[in-house]
Amino acid sequence: MSDTVGRAVLSIDVELFDQTPAYRSASGITDQQGIGLNGLAWFRETLGDRGASTTCFVVSSLVDRYPEAIEALADAGFEIASHTHSHELLSDRSADERREELATSKERLESLTGQSVTGFRAPAFDITDDHFDLLAETGYEYDSSVVASRAIPGWYGGEYDLETPALATAVDPDAPAGLAELPASVMPGLRLPLTGTWLRFFGPRYTALGMRLLARRGITPVLYVHPWELVGLPQVEGVPARVYYHTGEWMREALTYILDQPFDFVTARSVLEDAVPGWTDQNRPADGPQEE
Ligand SMILES: [Zn+2]
Numbered sequence: 001m002s003d004t005v006g007r008a009v010l011s012i013d014v015e016l017f018d019q020t021p022a023y024r025s026a027s028g029i030t031d032q033q034g035i036g037l038n039g040l041a042w043f044r045e046t047l048g049d050r051g052a053s054t055t056c057f058v059v060s061s062l063v064d065r066y067p068e069a070i071e072a073l074a075d076a077g078f079e080i081a082s083h084t085h086s087h088e089l090l091s092d093r094s095a096d097e098r099r100e101e102l103a104t105s106k107e108r109l110e111s112l113t114g115q116s117v118t119g120f121r122a123p124a125f126d127i128t129d130d131h132f133d134l135l136a137e138t139g140y141e142y143d144s145s146v147v148a149s150r151a152i153p154g155w156y157g158g159e160y161d162l163e164t165p166a167l168a169t170a171v172d173p174d175a176p177a178g179l180a181e182l183p184a185s186v187m188p189g190l191r192l193p194l195t196g197t198w199l200r201f202f203g204p205r206y207t208a209l210g211m212r213l214l215a216r217r218g219i220t221p222v223l224y225v226h227p228w229e230l231v232g233l234p235q236v237e238g239v240p241a242r243v244y245y246h247t248g249e250w251m252r253e254a255l256t257y258i259l260d261q262p263f264d265f266v267t268a269r270s271v272l273e274d275a276v277p278g279w280t281d282q283n284r285p286a287d288g289p290q291e292e
Pocket residue numbers: 013015083087122123124
């Protein structure tokens with residue numbers, strides 16, 4: 001692996017088409033089931049063939065519907081992290097409901113996989129003022145729900161500047177000790193995200209260029225994909241055209257191009273362990289949440 005220019009995280013937010021805000025708020029419906037599972041299997045096999053690893057931020061209600069698909073991710077050696085239980089926006093929920101989302105998803109994923117679940121990513125990168133307190137209360141050790149994107153009207157961005165792994169206090173000065181943050185990457189200068197919709201709009205060369213520019217600055221690129229982006233989606237009344245753009249085969253080819261870049265693809269947690277030394281030590285003593 002000495003030919004690489006550094007490490008990168010190509011994480012996957014494990015959710016299906018019927019769990020996306022775009023589908024849930026649409027007027028139409030589809031009776032197709034499991035839209036995205038084939039994409040998830042493709043991604044798992046493609047990474048496995050290359051000896052690459054990743055972190056899977058999993059919507060834990062999928063444990064009830066498709067336990068074998070989630071177990072296969074853990075069996076492949078990937079890190080399992082949480083993407084809530086229901087994939088509802090956290091800011092739409094009460095504090096008690098948010099705590100429940102965090103606690104339930106951790107518990108479900110841990111009991112299915114036997115892995116310790118320490119990472120979390122919020123749906124649509126939507127977090128609330130009590131986010132880090134709730135994460136600490138429910139036993140998480142890191143978050144990856146921040147993008148240092150410029151403000152994008154009708155979308156997100158403009159809230160955060162953090163572009164490198166850090167203690168969560170770099171995002172929120174009142175965040176509890178022992179929590180770390182791994183921000184998703186933006187294009188230097190342009191400050192638009194490197195993946196998600198932006199990868200599908202601008203193409204894999206845009207993403208690969210961003211990865212190299214970050215690596216040159218000593219920053220590990222952190223990217224994300226969704227399984228439903230890797231399959232042909234049924235036309236559903238009210239789902240915006242941008243959701244369909246460059247999904248399916250186009251996206252599989254784009255990801256193959258990204259995986260061909262000279263990076264070692266690793267887990268989110270391993271990047272934080274190296275970049276934020278001693279972060280987990282702060283969880284161990286006294287009254288902090290304890291690992292089982
Ligand atoms: Zn999501």
